[in-house]
Every structure is written in C-alpha cells, then in structure tokens.
Amino acid sequence: MAKRTITDTLRLSSSHPIPQLGFGVYKSPPELCIQSCLTALRAGYRHIDTAQYYANEAEVGEAIRQAAPQVSRADVFLTTKILSPEASAEENYAKCVESVKKLDAGSEGKDGYVDLFLIHSPNCGGAENRKMLWQALERLHQEGKAKSIGVSNFGIQHIEELKAFAQVWPPHVNQIELHPWSQQTEIVAYCEKHNIAIEAYCPLVRNTKAADPTLAKVAEKHGVTPNQVLVRYCLERGWIPLPKSDNEGRIRNNADVYGFALDEGDMEKLNGLNQGAEGAIVQAVDN
Numbered sequence: 001m002a003k004r005t006i007t008d009t010l011r012l013s014s015s016h017p018i019p020q021l022g023f024g025v026y027k028s029p030p031e032l033c034i035q036s037c038l039t040a041l042r043a044g045y046r047h048i049d050t051a052q053y054y055a056n057e058a059e060v061g062e063a064i065r066q067a068a069p070q071v072s073r074a075d076v077f078l079t080t081k082i083l084s085p086e087a088s089a090e091e092n093y094a095k096c097v098e099s100v101k102k103l104d105a106g107s108e109g110k111d112g113y114v115d116l117f118l119i120h121s122p123n124c125g126g127a128e129n130r131k132m133l134w135q136a137l138e139r140l141h142q143e144g145k146a147k148s149i150g151v152s153n154f155g156i157q158h159i160e161e162l163k164a165f166a167q168v169w170p171p172h173v174n175q176i177e178l179h180p181w182s183q184q185t186e187i188v189a190y191c192e193k194h195n196i197a198i199e200a201y202c203p204l205v206r207n208t209k210a211a212d213p214t215l216a217k218v219a220e221k222h223g224v225t226p227n228q229v230l231v232r233y234c235l236e237r238g239w240i241p242l243p244k245s246d247n248e249g250r251i252r253n254n255a256d257v258y259g260f261a262l263d264e265g266d267m268e269k270l271n272g273l274n275q276g277a278e279g280a281i282v283q284a285v286d287n
C-alpha cells in the first residue's frame with residue numbers, strides 16, 4: 001500500500017473528495033478559533049469541522065478568508081451541522097443558508113458553499129423533524145450550496161428511515177464517536193456496506209486515555225505520543241478523524257502522524273480495547 005500522507009483524500013459517494021484528516025473546532029472559543037484554524041491550515045490540515053451549535057462558523061469562515069492567497073477556499077473542505085429544527089422545512093433551509101453565508105459568502109459572482117452539511121443528531125424531536133431537516137439539506141445539495149450531505153450520531157434505524165422519502169440516499173457521511181474504546185462495530189459495518197464515509201469524532205477521547213498502558217506501550221514503541229497513535233489508528237481503520245485543539249503545539253502534533261505506521265500487531269492490541277457502548281464518552285448510536 002502507498003505511504004499515507006496528510007494530503008490523502010477519500011472519495012464520497014457524492015463523487016467529491018474529502019481530506020481524510022480533519023480539524024475539529026467544538027469548544028474552540030471565537031477569540032481563539034480563527035488563530036487555531038490558521039495554525040491548522042499552516043500545519044497542513046485541509047478540512048475543518050464546525051456546527052451551528054459550536055457558535056464559531058463565522059470565525060471558521062474568517063480564517064478561510066485570512067488564509068488566502070496561500071490557501072484558497074477551494075483547497076479546504078468545510079463541514080457544518082444543523083442541530084435544532086425549526087417549525088418548517090422552509091425555516092430549516094433558511095437557517096442552513098445562514099450557515100453557508102457565515103462560512104463562505106462567495107466571491108466574484110460565485111456563490112458560497114459548504115463541502116458537507118450534516119444533521120447533527122437524530123435526537124431532534126422525532127421522525128417528522130428528521131425528515132424536514134433532511135429535505136432542507138437535499139435542497140441545499142440540489143442548489144450547490146452543500147456539495148455533500150450527511151448525518152451524525154445516526155443509528156441504522158435512522159438511516160433506514162430516510163429511505164422512505166429521500167432523494168439522496170444513502171447519506172454521504174455519518175459522523176459518530178469512534179476510538180479504540182468505542183468502535184461501534186454494527187453501525188461501522190453498515191456504513192461500510194452502503195458506502196457511507198465514516199467520520200470519527202472524539203478521536204483523542206478528549207485526552208482521557210493518554211495514560212492507558214496498552215496505548216502508552218504502542219506510542220512508546222513508535223516514539224510518538226498516545227494522541228498521535230489515536231489519530232493514526234483512525235486513518236488505518238479507514239475513518240476520517242477530527243482531532244480538536246486550540247494549542248499550536250498540539251495542533252501540529254496531532255497532524256504529525258505520517259512518519260510511522262501501526263502494524264497488524266499494534267492494531268490488534270488497540271482493537272482489543274473496545275468496550276462497546278460503555279466506551280463512549282459522548283454517545284453511542286442507537287441502532
């Protein structure tokens with residue numbers, strides 16, 4: 001297999017490429033977020049994951065503007081998400097368009113767009129709300145305002161439910177909590193079967209497992225940090241990790257994962273840490 005590099009992309013079923021390493025900005029406060037995104041872009045990340053709920057879409061958009069001309073809008077993959085539904089499909093759509101404008105106002109006669117828009121959670125007030133949110137995303141997709149659309153925290157039942165009315169099915173992406181302690185094998189197998197790209201949130205388990213002896217041993221063997229092993233683990237699994245940091249050294253460290261490779265034995269040890277739903281620190285999906 002060819003050597004992995006920071007420029008590696010995966011192909012979504014929408015036909016668009018997605019950089020396999022992403023940069024998360026949950027809890028990145030507005031006063032730090034622009035700088036953190038600029039640091040990430042300088043370190044080689046080309047994919048940023050935000051959400052309406054994170055209240056920093058405008059800062060991510062500002063970072064992209066400030067990064068030009070060294071890095072242009074077209075070079076970066078931008079994701080956002082809608083969490084709270086409004087009363088109608090029309091209002092949901094309008095709320096999503098606001099996000100697109102914050103992230104990319106467009107330029108020189110070209111309309112702005114996001115690369116990926118997700119329904120943040122299936123826990124949004126029931127099937128009717130999920131349907132309205134999906135239809136709003138489909139409209140954005142049709143109009144070119146979202147190049148790809150997908151879901152987050154969706155179990156098998158929620159993805160199957162969309163089939164009844166969806167124009168776009170399967171969703172291009174499912175973003176879920178994934179790391180060695182929460183491998184979510186059922187939904188992962190389902191997504192692989194249906195060619196739904198799998199994004200891994202909390203890939204660093206929010207630094208709560210850095211002292212785990214199995215992880216520490218693998219890190220020591222390769223002369224890297226435990227968090228570097230966790231990012232590399234996701235890449236080896238074919239997932240799209242979204243490590244977050246607001247610290248320059250850690251932003252760089254989390255992306256510096258291409259000078260070593262995990263072998264079969266390492267992967268076996270890390271896979272052996274799975275605790276099923278118990279291992280999730282945010283939430284496991286409900287299949």
Ligand SMILES: NC(=O)c1ccc[n+]([C@@H]2O[C@H](COP(=O)([O-])OP(=O)(O)OC[C@H]3O[C@@H](n4cnc5c(N)ncnc54)[C@H](OP(=O)(O)O)[C@@H]3O)[C@@H](O)[C@H]2O)c1
Nearest residue numbers: 024025026049201202203204205206207227243244245246
């Ligand atoms: N769809 C969803 O429901 C959902 C849920 C959660 C997260 N997400 C997405 O996934 C991204 C990642 O998840 P997350 O932010 O919850 O957790 P994470 O990336 O696993 O961990 C982030 C935490 O670890 C610390 N950290 C980062 N690098 C480190 C390092 N090298 N050494 C020690 N500590 C380090 C960060 O602090 P510093 O900033 O101080 O470095 C931060 O507190 C989010 O930012 C968001 O984009 C999505």
